[in-house]
Amino acid sequence: MSRAYILVVDDEPDIRNLVKEILQDESYEVAMAEDGKSARQALRDRRPELILLDIWMPDVDGITLLKEWGENEGLPCPVIMMSGHGTVETAVEATRLGAYDFLEKPLSLAKLLLTVNRALEAEQLKQENVGLKRHVHAVHEPTGRSPVMQRLREQVKRIAQHDTWVLVTGEPGSGRETLARYLHSQSVRRDRPFVEVNVSSIVKGNAAQELFGSESDGRIHYGRLEQAVGGTLFLDEVADMDLEAQSQLVGALDTARFLRVGGTEPVTIDVRIIAATQHNLEEAVQEGTFREDLFYHLNVVPLHVPPLREHAEDVPELLNFYVDWYVTHEKLPYRHFNVGAQNTLRNHPWHGNVRELKNLVQRLLILGAGNEISQEEVEAALGAPDVGTSLGGLESLVTFDQPLRQAREEFEKVYLEYQLRQHEGNISRMAKEVGMERTHLYRKLKSLEIEFKDKR
Template sequence: MACRAAYRLRRQDRGRPRPCIPLCLGDRSVVADPSDIQRILIVEDDPFNGPYAQQLLQAAGYKTDLVVSAEDAWRFLETESQEPPDTIVLDVNLPGMDGMTFAEKVKAHPDFQYIPIIIFTVHDSLEHKIQGLNKGGDDYLTKPYEPDELIARVNAMLRIRRLYLSLRHERQVNQKLALTLDRSERIGDLLGRSPAMRRISELILDISATDSHVLIQGESGTGKEVIARVIHQESKRSKGPFVVVNCAAYAETLLQSELFGHEKGAFTGAIRRKPGRFEQAAGGTIFLDEIGEVSLPTQVVLLRVIQDRKFERVGGEQTLTTDARIIAATNRDLADAMARGAFREDLYWRLNVIPIRVPPLRERKEDIPQLVNNFVERFNKQLGKNIQGFTKEAMDMLFTHHWPGNVRELENAVERAVVLAKGTYIRPEDLPELLQVNVLKLREPGAPKSLQSLERDHVLAVLTKCNGNKFKAAKMMGISRSTLYSKIKKHGLTSAYK
């Protein structure tokens, strides 16, 4: 049989010594769920009732905290904000701020408003109960009470609390998923939505919380720098600098000065100290484009920077450190370069922590519409145009073309078309002549040509149109001169265009 908490809270009896009441919960008693011990805050100033309720709840398996005023309770909530109570058992008649005011204050606070409150008082009138519930109470317990009733009501409030915490967790998970989807959609809009580019987008999100080095490989013009920028923007270093170094643009001695800086007087023309790109990239990302063009001596210095994070300026003795994340890119076959001894194997494995291979545009033509839309939108803003899109015939020409210059060549073609378009839609005649010539060739009778043959014809046509001027030809194709020279050699056009 349950022992009744047989007492009345009489203000005149406060301060008198009271006998210890045994904590007999009886056969009907309800205990805490052992799977998770919840925390209960008791706000009660009576020297007997507060400790008694605390002992009851502790015996039922709850973690309890007892304070004697609303002010103490508020300080407790602010101090324990990282681990707030799961339920508050609140007396109404408190010194200073009363329980009703405290309940109202709790429910107005964004962090505490979903903590259930049990109003704990001797007042049992309907009017008083309604007032307590309207002020922020979630339940009402009248003194005296059965111990089982207190615990049952606490359990009911804890079920509400668990439901809220579960919903909050699901909401946070959903918000995280929505944020991830938004980021994935944003990256997809920028890079493309083909299966290959979706895998790259997912990989970028997967590595966003890390500082691991990345090696991006792909043909010239495939968008390696764009991918490097997206990696930086999606990383925890996004607020830091993104520093680009084109390693193929500098001679060996100048490249070391560019990367690591130099001291005054280090060489002819070094009239002042200059910080290098690694120093400039502190807290951010350094993008080493065309890493395959770096000479072996400079590769040794780069290896040390990657391994030890240390370097010296050219002509200097002070050892500096760097925390920049390294993203490298190349259009060369580094495996072949290692086999020939032109690229250090140890440097390759240091850089190739996260490898990304960017497929050429001809292997992912389903990305063309998205890329075209991006370019049209940008050039509309830059040129003050209002191009709405491409006609079907013009879009078919884009899909027919081989795109040896990849995304860069597509970008150049779209820019030309936006400039020349007379209406709101780009027509076939607005596109470069080479695209039109290739379409006519494909329509000629006979067996379809191989991709190699199409590329050779395209390179030959461009060179012919530019009267053998390789600078103009490379610019028209959207590729570098070194890439053009490689294609000339590849297709046996060297004798005709030395």
């Protein structure tokens, strides 16, 4: 399995080799560069997860390289500076430019290993926090004690032990992403990145750059495949990928190598692919909108997430799970569903599946009062009238007695759901109406967990 990949840049061969031996003894994968030129080449060859960078080198100093690498998108990974003749001013400048830490030579081996471990752990936590900000829940086991959910969990645990690619199918809101994250957490790649690509939100024609990255004038943008190295790449709504990007992805999967956009040297990848879709890819293959060879690449192990209506006996447990989650993570007041409310919800059709249930729980905790959620309150929430264009139409769904951020999110959700209905799912027309670029609108709908299917 892929290990953390560290680049050591130092013009002194003895130091390079010593550091390499020490890191390899700790099971790290190590590459070396003797000057700025070879360091730049090493970054083109492969994205490191940590760089140990000397300051004084014959062709270019480490501070200049640090500044160069940090332009535009920021440093590609944590950088630890090393120097035997550093000053306080140099250390301050390196920190200002984004260096994680500064080590003085002669190196203390214990301090070197401690700093490397801390830098890698800090980067992992940073990526996890980014993921948690995008997704309002942490990784958790798919909820439910019904036979169908028990079988699904056992199936995922078995599949996770084998490094095969997986195709997850299921209706919108059924929990495909939850399943993918859970599968990753059970696999041998659990300590490596989980990188999500929402294919439907990529601007047409930009999929190649998003997936494979790009090179221009010596500057490198690492795509999602390289960001996921050693871990899992989750391709959500893979059926929406354009044919050109599909062709390039097939080539990358066939050879485990690819070229960045504008690049000339191949990059090697080690990544597990989990793809998800609400569509029937076999039909898409017959219609010519999805490549047959890519379908067979992705469909090594199929997993189907059942709609909530097929395991309605899990509704009470799901209600309790999301009540506890919102109370713990968003500090909403605790309320419990009485028996009548639970019975009503067990018989609800749940066209929006688990996502609809989750949003209902959040709305009832925010807008309701009292410890108990009654059947009448649930029926009123389920039968809420369509949002009008006046303030009066919003007052039943948005309360003013809450922090501004939550009120704004509630309003945006209600407003965009209304616009989505008014334009019958046509995102292009809707974007013009609300005054947003289509790409930004896709992201906003995704962040608010509003289910949609573009009907252009």
